[in-house]
Amino acid sequence: MVSLHATPTAKRGRVRALLLTVALASFSACYTPSERPIYLTDEQGREIVLHGVNISNAAKWDPLGLAWHTEADYERLGGWGFNAVRLLLFWSVLEPSQGAYDDAYLDAMEERLDWAANNGLMVILDFHQDLYGPAFTGDGAPAWATFDDGYEFTRVEPWWLNYLDPAVRAAFTHLYHDDWLTDAYADAWAHVAARLGSHPAVIGYDPMNEPYHANENLFTFEADVLLPFYQRVTEGIRSSDPDARIFFEPVPFPTSSGLPSGLPVFGDTNAVYTPHYYEPLVHEGSFYHQNAALVAAVIAHKAWEAEQHGVPFVLGEFGAHAGGVGHADYLRDLMTALDRYAAGWTIWSYDKGRAFALLDTNGDETDLLDAIVRPYPQRVAGEILRHRYFPAARILRVEYATVAGVDAPTEIFVPKARLYPRGFSVESSDPDGAWSFEFDADREVLRIWHDPAQAEHVVRVLPS
Incomplete structure (x- = not known):
């Protein structure tokens, strides 16, 4: 591990997104950071700012849990100033049968870590899930770890509405509350950490992508369920990698739309707060409201939450639907807001030809990159006080x-x-x-x- 220290349906969706955008404005400006942000530091004491990318959406649909990238694609990241990768792993590929781990999969992941190290990239290992697992047309948990309580799953669109399906909700409930299943999840992480934790490119572990509250009370889920779940998984990871840094996320809804998290203080400073943020209208491919102050208020609040946890702030996922109006303006405003706190980030995603992809179907750059590639301090020999880039004047x-x-x-x-x-x-x-x-x-x-x-x-x- 790197040594670091600290359609009609669509129309309805857009209406909901607009209402949510208006609602979050009343919440996001409630708090702003009061103290100097906390940063990761390298072995020489320099404060680090992470700019990076998620790799990748394509891996979700690959039976091998990988994607199309080669070492040359990792090398390409440096030309965009990226120094970090949030690398997706899948439990279903790692442990297709209970207790039987596919170490060939970890061989392939290790190769990608080598590519990262060769190109100066720091890696966050992310146990990724969407809709719990393949049983529900998503990714994440294997079939043997999926319990639907007899509910029949029927897919709907847009995809994220499937989280409301009773079968999906039941599966999450079992994961959080069946001790043997939580232990199996933690054991899988322990296996990953034992194999990959000492790799020089690895800087930490994201225990679960977007942990869904399922059947739990949304207002108490983070305190009563998610935090104990994180603590158990952290025990598993640190049984193999005692110095493991945990990149933890709040509940995705409503925080990924900009509303506050209710997660209590994490209680572990060898960690990083890594929430997600998808502005609702931009996410749905509609339009950007051009309210830079609102975006800044959302990021200020997330920075404040990191301050309460006493850990650095890295925005783990964000992006812009390229089919929307004003998406590039949104990204530029978001970059400015993040720069205010020298916050790290990993954009979604290093893919080709999809709505949020950085590349087109031919592998050429989209205009998304023009909005996010900018000069910035990667390592600072001292305490960062202020940092700002003025795009018009460069x-x-x-x-x-x-x-x-x-x-x-x-x-x-x-x-x-x-x-x-x-x-x-x-x-x-x-x-x-x-x-x-x-x-x-x-x-x-x-x-x-x-x-x-x-x-x-x-x-x-x-x-x-």
């Missing part, structure tokens, strides 16, 4: 404070070929001659050595 401003003993350079991704084809200049508030920089043109990474005699530093990157 100016990045990073402010940070000196921390004694942190001698490695600050590293800033600067997409020269994409944004600065005529070059860029670098300015520092440090005295002339007391600071220096170099630019790695292959990686498009700017390294800055600051003046340690200065308490604070302001660095600007701007077009030549």
Whole structure:
């Protein structure tokens, strides 16, 4: 593990999305962070900002639980400034029969971790599920771990309405409340951690993608059910990887639409808060309301929640339906909001030709990438104070404070070929001659050595 420390149906759906968008505005501005954000740090003490991607939706439909990516596709991520991957794994592929693990599957996952390490990518292992498992046309749990209480499942559209099906809800209820089944889930994680936890690319584990409340009381689920479930799964993971970092999520509905979580304080600082956010109208492929202040308020609240947990904030999933109006504007506003807290993120997803895909069917970039690829500080030799990128002017401003003993350079991704084809200049508030920089043109990474005699530093990157 990397050493880091801290149709009619559619129309109805759009109406619901609009109502939800209006409703969340009254909640999201209730709280804002009051303290300096907490960051992951590397072995040299530098604060880390993660920009990355989910790999991938295509893996859900592959019987092998993998996808089309090769090492060259992992290498491509660096050109977008990505330094992180949220890598999907599936319980049904790992343990198709109870107690019988498919280690060939983990061999394939290890190969992908090698690709990540070779390209400077940090990986979050995500036990992914949608609609509990394949039994309900989703992904996640194997057949032997699926108990529907005799309900007959009938698929409906859109896909996410299937979460309301009694059979799906029963399956989740059994997972949360049948001790032997919870233990089996934790044991599967322990097997993954034993095999992959020591890999240098791995920085942590996401115990369950979007844990659904099913038949539980939505208002008490996170405290009474989800938190104990997380604690048991964490025990399993740490039985194999004692230093494992847990990337935990709140209940997806309603938090993924921007409403607050009710999860009590996680109680474990070797963790990262990784909620999801899909603006309802954008998610449904409708339109972006162009209310940047609302988006900023949602992110501020999620940052506040991370503060309450005492852990860093990484937005684990977000995206934009490319068929909607104003989707690129939405992503730019979201990036600005996340930059305010130097929050990490992993976008959905590194796929081809789907609504949320970063690539078209030919594997060429979509305009989604133009909205999210920007300069940003990847590793900061000190305490990040403020960080902002101004897209129209293509100016990045990073402010940070000196921390004694942190001698490695600050590293800033600067997409020269994409944004600065005529070059860029670098300015520092440090005295002339007391600071220096170099630019790695292959990686498009700017390294800055600051003046340690200065308490604070302001660095600007701007077009030549």
